[in-house]
Amino acid sequence: MQTAGGVDRRLPGELGIWMFVAGDLLVFSLFFFVIAQTEREHAEVFSRSRAMLDLWIGVANTLLLLVGSWFVATAVELCRQQRGAYAQRYFLYAILTGVAFVANKAMEWGARIADGITPMTNDFFMLFFVFTGIHLFHVLLGLCVLILIRRASVRPQVGPHEIRLIESGATFWHLIDLLWIVLFALFYLV
Amino acid sequence: MKKVLSQAHSGLIVLVLLVCATLASVIVGHGTASASISAGAKAAVIALAIGKVWLVAWQFMELRHAPRIVRYAFDIWLAIIAVVLTATLTL
Numbered sequence A: 001m002q003t004a005g006g007v008d009r010r011l012p013g014e015l016g017i018w019m020f021v022a023g024d025l026l027v028f029s030l031f032f033f034v035i036a037q038t039e040r041e042h043a044e045v046f047s048r049s050r051a052m053l054d055l056w057i058g059v060a061n062t063l064l065l066l067v068g069s070w071f072v073a074t075a076v077e078l079c080r081q082q083r084g085a086y087a088q089r090y091f092l093y094a095i096l097t098g099v100a101f102v103a104n105k106a107m108e109w110g111a112r113i114a115d116g117i118t119p120m121t122n123d124f125f126m127l128f129f130v131f132t133g134i135h136l137f138h139v140l141l142g143l144c145v146l147i148l149i150r151r152a153s154v155r156p157q158v159g160p161h162e163i164r165l166i167e168s169g170a171t172f173w174h175l176i177d178l179l180w181i182v183l184f185a186l187f188y189l190v
Numbered sequence B: 001m002k003k004v005l006s007q008a009h010s011g012l013i014v015l016v017l018l019v020c021a022t023l024a025s026v027i028v029g030h031g032t033a034s035a036s037i038s039a040g041a042k043a044a045v046i047a048l049a050i051g052k053v054w055l056v057a058w059q060f061m062e063l064r065h066a067p068r069i070v071r072y073a074f075d076i077w078l079a080i081i082a083v084v085l086t087a088t089l090t091l
Helices: A015-041 A043-050 A055-080 A084-114 A123-153 A160-189 B002-029 B039-060 B068-090
Strands: none
Touching (some): A015 A160, A015 B068, A055 B002, A055 B039, A160 B002, B002 B039, B039 B068
């Protein structure tokens, strides 16, 4: 599709990934509302429990995903320019940010569990472990996707099919970043 | 290659904005404080998060190049999330 100015108007990747994005956004919208509504009903519990979280682990994880998204976006542009050798390097950096996120999250959960805090402790930690757990599952899936599209980026011929595959994977990775931004604000800040 | 550098450059500017917004939301939110933050601070944290989500979608997910209908749908969804979260947490 083209605009009057001649700029291509298209969604990167396959249509299917955007349908998945839309579905996931709707499901997480419900999660966001549940967190906010529970906070409204149990403000004191949320305030006390939030103080038990390590804010800077949350900040570090946010920065890791943001930088990872930039690496992925740059790698996609390099693929479009048939510069797979450079692109695979950026994909690798993005994979490393994802692995660091998982390690950070494991450390955070480990520390809370060592303190005797579990999902059964109260409403805040029930929501915290369940929703950050669902998000962590997305990150692990996203890492597999990044490994897959990194492989596609170094094929001798990176044609339109490979580009669409790479764009689809990248879109999924950005979705993970986007969802974490709201979860971080709701669990660590407000 | 020039186009790649230009894309990376604009992406880097957005990344810096996102990092600044994250640090600003930490300063406003005082997440480790035991006392609850004010309604105004909560609204500011939500506004910063919504701004960050929009930037990620616009730049990294390339909604800036998407058909108008998709951009409008996303903006409407984001506006609804902003209003619902702000109202639920502050009113």
